[in-house]
Amino acid sequence: MGPFLALFSGDELSSVATKFPDILQQTASEMAGTSPPQEFLWAVFESVRNGSERGPSADPSPGCLGVGAPSSDDIFRLAEANACWAPEALLCMGEDVFLRNVELLGAVRGFGPPQLTALKEKAVQVWDAPSHWREHHILSLGRIALAFNERELGQLGLSAIDTVASLSQQTEWTPGQAKSILRGFLEDSGSRIQDLKSFHLVGLGATLCAMNATEISLIRVSEFRAVVARIGTLVCSTDVLAEFKKKAEAVFGNPAEWSSSVLQELGTIAAGLTKEELRMLDKDLMPYFQPSAIRCLPDEIFKELSAEQIAALGPENAAAVTPAQRRQLGVWQLQSLQRALDGDKPRAWQDAALSARPPRTPLARAPPGVSASGGLWLGCSLPVLMLQLLR
Structure with a gap:
């Protein structure tokens, strides 16, 4: 039932909130860490707020008089719907409430900059200036840390x-x-770039994208090799990926000699290839690009792929092509992209594959004894029955 609720309209969700508040709130807790629709979040928020005892904030700070601040129970039950709190309500929550729930609040994906800023200011109220914070304070912040400016992070x-x-x-x-x-x-x-071990590189994670060409060149090749697959999950700028590609050449040799396993391991680093290097790749290697690498290829580089290379991308990589990349393609390239999306084999094999392919029917994928239409009715009947109960 839960996943279907996210598809309901605002009016339908209001009815669910009135008649089945526990189901709605349970669904919200199960969807923690995801990004449900705003209408669903607001329905959960109103349901929890209507079911809790409202009272003004206990915070005596100026501006908090009469503000309905969250309680610990509210925060726990709301889960991702905490994203509906106004910034002033978050700033006015009691210190004890903040201390007990800072990690839960730091995990809410839907908070925008004003809400994160309010939570950061609350953290400063409770823990004093960032320069006085201990490690456990920083570890508990989660997304709240995104509100810190460069000086505060320093x-x-x-x-x-x-x-x-x-x-x-x-x-x-x-x-x-x-x-x-x-x-x-x-x-x-007190570390230098050339002193960094592989576990340091893993821990630095996305901040490696802030390195310049000189700094990347100082990373020891042996340490880079140990964690190249982890670095290949980062979505960095084109310039940074190009520098990591140069580092990869010190490990794997000339890109023209890279194997399918190397391309898979490199991940987004492969998006640092130049257009000349990309043209040299055999079309049989194209399915071994990671989809994240395809998305990271600059538009002006991606358009240099031949129609044969594009046709060989495979459905998953073809689906990763961005609208901006697609706009750069010519007619033959677009046709090849469609063939890749359809899962067609290269043209040399296409006619034989089509003649040998059995006709597809909806029943072909249905389990023995179960019709496809029956399975569809079962899936679609749940929200229908729910709506009937609401009437």
Whole structure:
């Protein structure tokens, strides 16, 4: 039932909230860490708020008089629907409520900049200036840390790689913020780029995207080789990926000699290939690009792929092609992209494959004894029955 509720309209969700509030709130808790529709979140928020005892904030701070601040019970039951709190309500929550729930709040994906800023200000109220914070304070922040500017990030004690690793789990840092975290770790730990071990590189995570060409060149090849697959999960700028590609050449040799396993391991680093290097790749290697690497290829580089290379991408990689990349393609390339999306084999084999392919019917994928139409009715009947109960 839960997943279907996210498909209901606002009016339908209001009826569910009135008649089945427990089901709605249980569904919200099961969807924690996802991004449900706003209408669903607001229905959960109103359901919880209507079912709880309302009272003004206990915070005596100016501006908090009469503000309905969240309680610990509210925060626990709302899960991702905590994203519906107004910034002033978050800023006015009691210190004890904040301390008990900071990790839950830091995990809410739907908070925008104003709400994250309010939570950061609350953290400063409770824990004092960032320069006084201990490691456990930073570890508990989650997405709240995204509200810190470059100067504030520079005040944090970042000598421990575990602390930096908790920050690098966030992928929404600006280049300036990421640079502040990287610089803070190097300064506080007394480390140099050339001293970094493989576990340091893993812990630095997304902040590696803030390195410049000189810094990347200083990474030891042996340490880079040990974690190249992890670095290949990062979505960095084109310039940074190009520098990581150069580092990969020191490990795997000339790109023209790379194998399918190398392309798979490199992940997004393969998006640092030049157009000349990309043209040299055998079309049989194209399915071994990671979809994330396809998305990261600059539009002007992607358009240099031949029609044969594009046709060989495979459905998953073809689906990763961005609208901007698609707009750069010519007619023959677009036709090849469609063949890749359809899962067709290269043209040399296409006619034989089509003649040998059995006709597809909806029943072909149905389990023995179960019709496809019966399975569809079962899936669609649940929301229909739910709506009938609401009437």
